[in-house]
Amino acid sequence: MTEERDVVIRLRGIHNQFGRQVVHHDLDLDVYRGEILGVVGGSGTGKSVLLKTIVGLQTPQAGEIEVLGYDLRRGGEEARDKVDDRWGVMFQDGALFSSLTVRENVEVPLKHVPDLDPGTRAALADLKISMVGLSWSAGDKYPSELSGGMRKRAGLARALALDPDIVFLDEPTAGLDPIGAAAFDQLIHGLSRSLGLTVFLVTHDLDTLYAVCDRVAVLAEQRVLVSGTIEEMGRVDHPWVHDYFHGPRARAALTAKGET
Ligand SMILES: Nc1ncnc2c1ncn2[C@@H]1O[C@H](COP(=O)(O)OP(=O)(O)OP(=O)(O)O)[C@@H](O)[C@H]1O
DSSP, X not given: OOOOOOEEEEEEEEEEEETTEEEEEEEEEEEETTOEEEEEESTTSSHHHHHHHHHTSSOOSEEEEEETTEETTXXXXXXXXXXXXXXXXXXXXXXXXXXXXXHHHHHXXXXXXXXXXXXXXXXHHHHHHHHTTOOGGGGGSOGGGSOHHHHHHHHHHHHTTTOOSEEEEESTTTTOOHHHHHHHHHHHHHHHHHHTOEEEEEOOOHHHHHHHOSEEEEEETXXXXXXXXXXXXXXXXXXXXXXXXXXXHHHHHHHHHTOO
């Protein structure tokens, strides 16, 4: 008997086009509750556009988007309102407001919570700041006073502010040194497991894929060409997938994970 898995994001027949450039055509994808899904693909295959499509920053020309059981295309504003505080998004550079301190940045999504007094709001922000491994004093700092890795952690704290079911991460380890990247991978993994978070993670970083992802979805030929475990990816007979998962970088990442 196969176990039914709880699908939290279901995409069907997504079509995204800019002018004459078709980025996605007839794209289907399921994301399961509690998993860390790595979304990979060559440059320009539409990984970021896909993330933006799900969170409502890009409107596809066709297709169905269902998140946490809500039909976001047919359900309109009302459906989006229902899920808006159940996901968090972290863009590449953290996308923090430069004129606000880290604590004030993390407080931004909390301002939508009714009846939350300023003291409680600040305390909740501090809790998220410590959850992502930043010191208490980081809350008073401005983004320009932080390192790239700290800014990413602050961006993650803001994405976690409303205790979301799903977090979307766009290249979270880009620009980090290998030690900082590995630490960030472990942070994502630990948070996902302890909070039961579903993570939709766009990445080029093979170490991240091998270290933390439960499944991988490969974008190619304007759709999700294949999805499955890394082990399954190793058996896929497609030139890009083969080169990606059998290349020297993949071998190094596998060795680093200790599975030679
Ligand atoms: N707003 C837009 N207007 C026009 N074209 C766009 C827009 N957004 C994205 N594109 C195009 O869509 C394609 C996919 O872009 P996207 O940023 O999703 O790629 P990606 O797979 O994330 O690439 P990379 O790995 O290089 O970050 C690119 O050719 C890009 O130029």
